[in-house]
Amino acid sequence: xxxxxxxxxxxxxxxxNAGSVVLTDNSVNIRNFxxxxxxxxxxxxxxxxxxxxxxxxxxxxxxxxxxxLDIWVRFSVRNATNTAIACNIHNSISYFNxxxxxxxxxxxxxxxxxxxxxxxxxxxxxxxxxxxxxxxVHLNPGEEKTYYFHFISPAYQYFEYLILDDQxxxxxxxxxxxxxxxLVGMLIALACFNFLLFFSAHYKEYLYYSLYLLSSIxxxxxxxxxxxxxxxxxxxxxxxxxxxxxxATIFLSLFVKKVLQTAKFYPLxxxxxxxxxxxxxxNLLWGxxxxxxxxxxxxxxxxxxxAVYFWVSVSLMRQGNTLVKYLLAAQLFFIFFALFGIxxxxxxxPYNWWTRYSIAIGVTVEAFILAYLLSHRIKLLKVDLETDSxxxxxxxxxxxxxxxQESKRISxxxxxxxxxxxxxxxxxxxxxxxxxxxxxxxxxxxxxxxLQFPDSSVFRLGGEEFALLFTSENAAAARLKVNDLRLSIxxxxxxxxxxxxxxxxxxxxxxxxxxxxxxxxxxxxxQTDARLYQAKHNGRNCVVM
Numbered sequence: 001x002x003x004x005x006x007x008x009x010x011x012x013x014x015x016x017n018a019g020s021v022v023l024t025d026n027s028v029n030i031r032n033f034x035x036x037x038x039x040x041x042x043x044x045x046x047x048x049x050x051x052x053x054x055x056x057x058x059x060x061x062x063x064x065x066x067x068x069l070d071i072w073v074r075f076s077v078r079n080a081t082n083t084a085i086a087c088n089i090h091n092s093i094s095y096f097n098x099x100x101x102x103x104x105x106x107x108x109x110x111x112x113x114x115x116x117x118x119x120x121x122x123x124x125x126x127x128x129x130x131x132x133x134x135x136x137v138h139l140n141p142g143e144e145k146t147y148y149f150h151f152i153s154p155a156y157q158y159f160e161y162l163i164l165d166d167q168x169x170x171x172x173x174x175x176x177x178x179x180x181x182x183l184v185g186m187l188i189a190l191a192c193f194n195f196l197l198f199f200s201a202h203y204k205e206y207l208y209y210s211l212y213l214l215s216s217i218x219x220x221x222x223x224x225x226x227x228x229x230x231x232x233x234x235x236x237x238x239x240x241x242x243x244x245x246x247x248a249t250i251f252l253s254l255f256v257k258k259v260l261q262t263a264k265f266y267p268l269x270x271x272x273x274x275x276x277x278x279x280x281x282x283n284l285l286w287g288x289x290x291x292x293x294x295x296x297x298x299x300x301x302x303x304x305x306x307a308v309y310f311w312v313s314v315s316l317m318r319q320g321n322t323l324v325k326y327l328l329a330a331q332l333f334f335i336f337f338a339l340f341g342i343x344x345x346x347x348x349x350p351y352n353w354w355t356r357y358s359i360a361i362g363v364t365v366e367a368f369i370l371a372y373l374l375s376h377r378i379k380l381l382k383v384d385l386e387t388d389s390x391x392x393x394x395x396x397x398x399x400x401x402x403x404x405q406e407s408k409r410i411s412x413x414x415x416x417x418x419x420x421x422x423x424x425x426x427x428x429x430x431x432x433x434x435x436x437x438x439x440x441x442x443x444x445x446x447x448x449x450x451l452q453f454p455d456s457s458v459f460r461l462g463g464e465e466f467a468l469l470f471t472s473e474n475a476a477a478a479r480l481k482v483n484d485l486r487l488s489i490x491x492x493x494x495x496x497x498x499x500x501x502x503x504x505x506x507x508x509x510x511x512x513x514x515x516x517x518x519x520x521x522x523x524x525x526x527q528t529d530a531r532l533y534q535a536k537h538n539g540r541n542c543v544v545m
Contacts, residue, residue, distance in 0.1 A: 019075035030163040040070040061351035063158035079139035092160040094133035095228035101150035118235040130229030180224035208255035218244030326373035337362025419468035426464035505541035
């Protein structure tokens with residue numbers, strides 16, 4: 001029986017001391033202690049009523065459910081030393097509130113009080129220091145004071161209290177927000193880089209990605225205190241940056257549409273992505289009418305957008321899209337971190353470093369994965385621009401650039417060989433067997449040359465006409481190599497009964513350029529093309545060099 005009485009007494013003693021901080025040293029750096037909080041709804045408490053009310057014990061870092069936006073916080077500070085102590089009480093996330101009231105009391109008497117309305121604030125208080133409200137405290141030896149804080153938040157209610165001396169206050173304020181500043185710096189650099197790429201390459205993917213990053217940054221800078229701490233922006237001017245979160249999702253949908261080419265190839269998925277854009281734009285417009293209501297309902301549109309991205313990713317993966325796996329990876333990372341953030345904002349997860357910055361981490365990880373997706377997409381676009389879609393050979397537009405590169409690279413002991421060839425009587429083959437069969441012949445021949453002669457660059461000039469670039473020791477070796485190419489096509493034994501040899505063959509015109517004797521490319525092309533026609537005149541399936 002005695003044991004149970006001791007437990008009850010200890011419990012009551014703990015509860016009685018809830019929200020009591022004891023200072024035992026002039027160096028004050030107290031970052032973990034217990035406070036009490038009181039929800040100011042449905043009954044709005046006056047300070048006199050709050051002083052008589054029962055507070056709920058809680059840690060000094062706390063996130064409350066979104067329906068608890070109007071609260072009181074209370075804790076006592078007692079000086080247990082033999083000297084007077086001067087320190088500061090920090091509320092580290094003051095910038096996110098709308099109204100703040102501070103009361104210093106002793107034995108039920110109000111000694112001092114302050115009122116700040118950040119939505120009408122004109123800079124007339126010395127308590128605000130960037131993100132923090134810093135309330136000076138002076139305690140004589142053995143003295144105890146109780147502090148009451150009343151806060152009204154427009155969206156979410158989370159807070160962090162610290163008790164620090166002047167030196168630790170200076171350190172706290174000077175090192176504030178380093179992590180989100182680093183994240184924002186990286187995202188700004190990434191956005192600027194992609195803007196420059198857009199202006200140089202004119203791919204809309206770069207533009208949508210940059211605008212998505214900038215919109216995310218706009219939300220970051222207020223949500224994580226950068227605007228208030230470094231620029232002194234509070235209240236509605238700060239909260240308006242929440243529009244950045246809405247516009248970021250709009251630009252992300254546009255980016256996904258462009259990168260995955262849904263408008264061209266996937267009409268059902270394209271309509272789903274369009275629906276996210278329409279809903280988010282409507283929500284954005286509603287924000288100009290009723291900002292905080294638009295902010296409250298925006299979470300449902302975000303959830304819908306995430307669901308659409310996930311469905312688009314899975315459905316396109318099943319259809320064999322090679323790019324969508326990166327989008328799916330980006331979304332999975334974002335969903336993982338965003339879930340922590342949502343649960344934190346709704347008061348289901350405790351306040352700590354991970355929950356506080358989880359959405360910022362999720363957006364940053366998503367942004368870097370999407371950057372890789374974008375680079376992969378542009379690489380594929382470049383391949384499409386440089387290669388022939390039917391055969392996979394380089395196209396005509398890349399011939400000059402590669403010729404100039406190869407001609408500068410050859411050594412004094414090498415020669416550059418330029419060859420133009422076409423398939424003999426290919427029009428007759430198409431007329432006899434049809435164009436699909438003719439396309440198959442072109443693909444087989446080019447694939448064969450790429451495999452058998454990997455040191456040659458193969459170009460499709462148009463129709464059945466192709467070009468080759470390769471290096472050789474001398475003209476005699478070059479002639480032997482070109483003749484080997486000719487024989488390799490003949491030895492494929494692609495049946496063509498209507499032709500002179502009964503199989504598909506090709507005619508070749510070739511030119512050899514010695515090192516240091518680079519000539520005009522247009523003249524070289526005309527000379528080589530004339531030799532090709534000479535090969536045809538000579539009876540086809542031969543080489544003129």
